[in-house]
């Protein structure tokens with residue numbers, strides 16, 4: 001996909017189930033939560049709402065609400081968080097929180113739980129070419145320095161997922177086009193190499 005057209009088609013329950021299957025494999029051959037938990041009160045960093053507030057597609061939240069009581073809409077407490085909710089929720093995505101790692105239901109993890117800490121990378125020509133480590137979690141998620149540990153099979157499946165998702169939701173393509181550009185600007189300033197992971201068809 002190289003061009004953005006205005007499109008936001010809701011995901012069907014069948015598609016959500018398919019995506020959950022596609023995104024079921026763990027990123028690394030080991031439990032990466034053990035890397036960050038010791039410095040985060042014994043919990044994986046990305047499973048604490050204080051560190052990362054999950055964003056769910058609105059239809060995904062409705063789908064999960066029928067299956068489980070794991071998820072609720074996020075209730076911000078501070079003024080900063082209230083502002084974030086007001087400004088960052090979109091017609092596609094809502095902030096949510098789960099009951100916490102002690103109550104995690106693997107089959108009911110959200111798409112954002114399953115894709116963290118990777119997001120799509122769209123190059124300067126507007127082509128979706130791979131996955132990139134989320135910039136805002138630099139220095140927080142230890143996988144930043146262990147990208148080689150992320151399984152190629154997972155990169156391939158995530159790439160397939162985003163390819164299919166962009167066909168339905170051009171707003172997401174536009175969002176990641178913007179974040180990818182931000183990554184390039186930041187990397188150009190610091191001389192840092194972009195932490196991109198390519199699907200096998202490209203990296204082979």
Ligand code: SF4
Nearest residue numbers: 032033036044046141
């Ligand atoms: S993805 Fe990163 S932050 Fe989340 S559990 Fe694994 S190492 Fe920790």
Ligand code: SF4
Nearest residue numbers: 047098100101104113
């Ligand atoms: S649902 Fe599970 S994986 Fe997702 S944030 Fe909650 S504890 Fe973490």
